[in-house]
Amino acid sequence: MYIAHFSPTGGTRRAAEIIGRALDPQATEIDLSTPKSVATPLDLSHDEVLLVAIPVYGGRVPAIALERLKRITGHDTPAIPVVVYGNRDYDDALLELKTALEATGFRSIAGVACIAEHSIMRVYATGRPDEADKHLLTQFAARIADKLDAVKSGTVPAPIEVKGNPQYKPYNGVPLKPHASRACNRCGTCAALCPVGAIPLDNPSKTDTSKCISCMRCIAVCPQQARKVSKLKVALSIRMLKKACESRKEPELFI
Numbered sequence: 242m243y244i245a246h247f248s249p250t251g252g253t254r255r256a257a258e259i260i261g262r263a264l265d266p267q268a269t270e271i272d273l274s275t276p277k278s279v280a281t282p283l284d285l286s287h288d289e290v291l292l293v294a295i296p297v298y299g300g301r302v303p304a305i306a307l308e309r310l311k312r313i314t315g316h317d318t319p320a321i322p323v324v325v326y327g328n329r330d331y332d333d334a335l336l337e338l339k340t341a342l343e344a345t346g347f348r349s350i351a352g353v354a355c356i357a358e359h360s361i362m363r364v365y366a367t368g369r370p371d372e373a374d375k376h377l378l379t380q381f382a383a384r385i386a387d388k389l390d391a392v393k394s395g396t397v398p399a400p401i402e403v404k405g406n407p408q409y410k411p412y413n414g415v416p417l418k419p420h421a422s423r424a425c426n427r428c429g430t431c432a433a434l435c436p437v438g439a440i441p442l443d444n445p446s447k448t449d450t451s452k453c454i455s456c457m458r459c460i461a462v463c464p465q466q467a468r469k470v471s472k473l474k475v476a477l478s479i480r481m482l483k484k485a486c487e488s489r490k491e492p493e494l495f496i
């Protein structure tokens with residue numbers, strides 16, 4: 242089994258591992274988060290299984306993650322699309338990921354929407370996935386394992402239905418681009434790990450805002466805590482989205 246994830250700040254990866262390792266502790270991990278990801282295309286046979294976990298951005302799947310995912314193809318290979326969101330909503334993201342996987346040779350046998358700490362507004366879903374999530378996601382994995390066993394022994398699974406509108410919500414990015422403060426010592430960690438190469442390796446105190454996808458990875462990985470985003474803009478977003486984000490959402494399984 243393969244566990245592929247696009248996880249700039251780590252929440253998506255944690256959720257993917259809870260489900261994926263419960264299904265197969267020996268699964269091979271594929272990191273889709275860097276420009277070098279899946280340098281060689283990967284073609285999976287009918288006997289393999291692919292779990293793909295992607296964070297929700299504006300109710301959608303980040304385009305760069307879908308682009309990288311196209312380098313992995315299947316042959317009616319069972320797949321488990323997983324979307325991870327920051328306790329607002331996942332809108333059309335699960336449907337979008339499932340549809341993309343089906344266009345490249347996969348058959349979705351289960352879909353999961355679950356919650357991780359909001360990577361911009363960290364006051365929402367703080368510390369998630371937590372123990373309660375872990376418990377529920379492990380239960381989901383047991384049900385997925387049963388279905389995989391049935392598929393392996395020849396049962397043709399009925400197509401799954403997931404939440405989402407096929408006319409996907411438009412996404413135009415968010416107006417929050419991290420910048421380097423004076424504490425930046427140009428160590429280059431952020432430049433090396435930026436998923437889209439928006440930070441020049443030869444001048445890491447700069448950001449190419451036209452490339453930046455506002456994923457917040459540079460802030461999460463900076464050893465000097467030198468990368469910042471406007472506190473005022475974040476505070477305003479927290480206030481604006483309070484109603485949509487404050488009450489706890491629970492993981493969902495579509496099977």
Ligand SMILES: Cc1cc2nc3c(=O)[nH]c(=O)nc-3n(C[C@H](O)[C@H](O)[C@H](O)COP(=O)(O)O)c2cc1C
Pocket residue numbers: 247248249250251252253254296297298299300301325326327328329330331356357358359360361415454455456457
């Ligand atoms: C640009 C951007 C847009 C986001 N949009 C949404 C959203 O529409 N709904 C939501 O609930 N969370 C949203 N989030 C929160 C992330 O989906 C969530 O924190 C996710 O776990 C981040 O994954 P990571 O920790 O692997 O980077 C957004 C985060 C970012 C950076």
